Amino acid sequence: MSKKQKLTRRELLEHSMALGLMTSPVAMIFDSIISGMVQKALAESSGVLPRRYVSVQLFGAPPRWMYDLFLNPYGDPATFDPKNANLGTRYTESGGRLTNTVYETAKIKGINAPFLWKYDVAKRGGGTRPMRDLLDNMLALQGINCGNPDHSGAAALHFRPLGASVTQPAMVADRSAALIPAVNVDADMYSFLSLANKSPVQLMAKENGGNLVKTLLDPFTVDPENKARKQAARVQDLVDGAVSALDAQLAERHPAGKALNVSRKSAGEMFKQVTGDLDAVWAEKKAPYLVHVNRTLHQSEPIPFINDKPIGVVGERNNHYQLATGGGSGEVVAHDDIRDLMRPTTRILNIVEHFAVAEYILENDLSHSVVISPRNFAGINFTRLNPIFDEHSTGKMPSLYLNSMYYRALSACLLGFIDRLKDKGIFNETVVEVFSEFNRNPKNVPGGSDHGWEGKSVVYYSGAIQGPLVVGNLLKDSGDVLHPGAWGKGASTNTATGKPLGQLNLGHQVSTLATLLRVPTPVTAASSLISPNPDATVTSDDLYVEKTKVV
Numbered sequence: 001m002s003k004k005q006k007l008t009r010r011e012l013l014e015h016s017m018a019l020g021l022m023t024s025p026v027a028m029i030f031d032s033i034i035s036g037m038v039q040k041a042l043a044e045s046s047g048v049l050p051r052r053y054v055s056v057q058l059f060g061a062p063p064r065w066m067y068d069l070f071l072n073p074y075g076d077p078a079t080f081d082p083k084n085a086n087l088g089t090r091y092t093e094s095g096g097r098l099t100n101t102v103y104e105t106a107k108i109k110g111i112n113a114p115f116l117w118k119y120d121v122a123k124r125g126g127g128t129r130p131m132r133d134l135l136d137n138m139l140a141l142q143g144i145n146c147g148n149p150d151h152s153g154a155a156a157l158h159f160r161p162l163g164a165s166v167t168q169p170a171m172v173a174d175r176s177a178a179l180i181p182a183v184n185v186d187a188d189m190y191s192f193l194s195l196a197n198k199s200p201v202q203l204m205a206k207e208n209g210g211n212l213v214k215t216l217l218d219p220f221t222v223d224p225e226n227k228a229r230k231q232a233a234r235v236q237d238l239v240d241g242a243v244s245a246l247d248a249q250l251a252e253r254h255p256a257g258k259a260l261n262v263s264r265k266s267a268g269e270m271f272k273q274v275t276g277d278l279d280a281v282w283a284e285k286k287a288p289y290l291v292h293v294n295r296t297l298h299q300s301e302p303i304p305f306i307n308d309k310p311i312g313v314v315g316e317r318n319n320h321y322q323l324a325t326g327g328g329s330g331e332v333v334a335h336d337d338i339r340d341l342m343r344p345t346t347r348i349l350n351i352v353e354h355f356a357v358a359e360y361i362l363e364n365d366l367s368h369s370v371v372i373s374p375r376n377f378a379g380i381n382f383t384r385l386n387p388i389f390d391e392h393s394t395g396k397m398p399s400l401y402l403n404s405m406y407y408r409a410l411s412a413c414l415l416g417f418i419d420r421l422k423d424k425g426i427f428n429e430t431v432v433e434v435f436s437e438f439n440r441n442p443k444n445v446p447g448g449s450d451h452g453w454e455g456k457s458v459v460y461y462s463g464a465i466q467g468p469l470v471v472g473n474l475l476k477d478s479g480d481v482l483h484p485g486a487w488g489k490g491a492s493t494n495t496a497t498g499k500p501l502g503q504l505n506l507g508h509q510v511s512t513l514a515t516l517l518r519v520p521t522p523v524t525a526a527s528s529l530i531s532p533n534p535d536a537t538v539t540s541d542d543l544y545v546e547k548t549k550v551v
Helices: 009-018 027-046 131-137 151-159 168-173 212-220 232-253 257-263 265-275 278-297 351-363 396-423 506-517
Strands: 052-057 090-094 097-102 105-108 111-114 120-122 128-130 138-144 183-185 201-203 322-326 329-332 369-372 430-435 439-442 449-452 456-461 469-471 500-502
Touching: 052 168, 052 351, 097 396, 111 131, 120 278, 120 396, 128 131, 131 138, 131 396, 138 506, 151 168, 168 369, 168 506, 183 351, 201 212, 212 278, 212 351, 278 351, 278 396, 351 369, 351 396, 396 430, 430 506, 456 506
Parallel strands: 052 369, 052 430, 138 469, 183 201, 183 369
Antiparallel strands: 090 097, 105 111, 120 128, 138 456, 322 329, 430 456, 439 449
């Protein structure tokens, strides 16, 4: 009786072979889809399906105090003095120009958020929307000691902290039934160590673009005679026939038949994607993100005290106006108005392409583990060089402007991406991570910041989070003569019951991510910062540690 009720993958494939599908050039993808649907249905019926993982790497460690580094989220802003002139979140005005920087926050959704969060960003389909919408589903971990002051070393440790049995991208991939185990879109120091003998797909986004959807699907569309594309309608008919023939037996003989009966539609949808016009699909996916970025960079919606007036004191050009251009050196911006750094052709490298392909992957259920890595500006009106994120010698005047524009564009892209996840009904089942190697440690001299490896930040967005939530205690003064005052350096943190936990480390970070993803942590030496309740929305009551304090 038990044998009769169990429908194996082999039996599924025999049904499809009888209909002639296995003679088509897309046999491999059909095999993968059917296998994946069976595994997914079993996982859903047993309640162990992991959440999707999307990671956004800001390689180069841009300063984040004007964006998602919350130096004093729950304290009294009137009594908080960061004691560092380079920690600017907005400009001050004098004589109709923006002439200096100041640290200012606004109380938004219960936390003191940097000035930028007060304003709107470009909205998909036109108009604007509050940037603060991102805070509704945000959990921020800060003050993390990442243990390595080097960019590449710290990035590698993010993907695989010391003592981890698997890498972060593999935590979901090993337990996912998706067609492609994991996708890496040009991330630095990406690593994939799987206990299930799986491998990721590596995508490289060229500076001038390129259809990443085509690149992604190339392994499934290999057909020297182009028969599959010429006979797309016939292939679709075969798929429709195959899945229809399976329905009756699945519902009766498979223990997870009901769930599988619903998800089997993805087979037909996937074939449409493979045999359709991928150039048109790619253009459609890119278009909204291109609008987000262009509207942000080209002054269509100015922000008071950020870019609504000329930036800089005319004739005053010292290290406060310097831009880092690589190798630890910098060059002073000569423009009377810092905003002139933006040309009509200025762009953010690969941000459009990376979000577009990530959206495509998730909405078509192709993979549940995706890492993207948009870069810094290109086409800046500044000699022959472009600025870099590694701002050792970048002064506060161009830094505040350029990073505010970057983060405003990034926020618009994140909100548009999240909207698509909501449209597909999968935002509650997805965790979007934003990270860089470490934070930046601003100097007390005119211009620049160094590697803040004792104050790394990681931010998560998910429908499973009721935010904003900020954890990780910070020092109000680093005690460093060269880098005085607050900048995000971690302090000792207590558990929610008052037990000392010490400074947060990458083990705490990856264990927290594992809890959000509903997978076992690969690091046993450090606990999660949230309670392990995989089905409930994470609220303040679920924090294993106290909310952020400045000490």
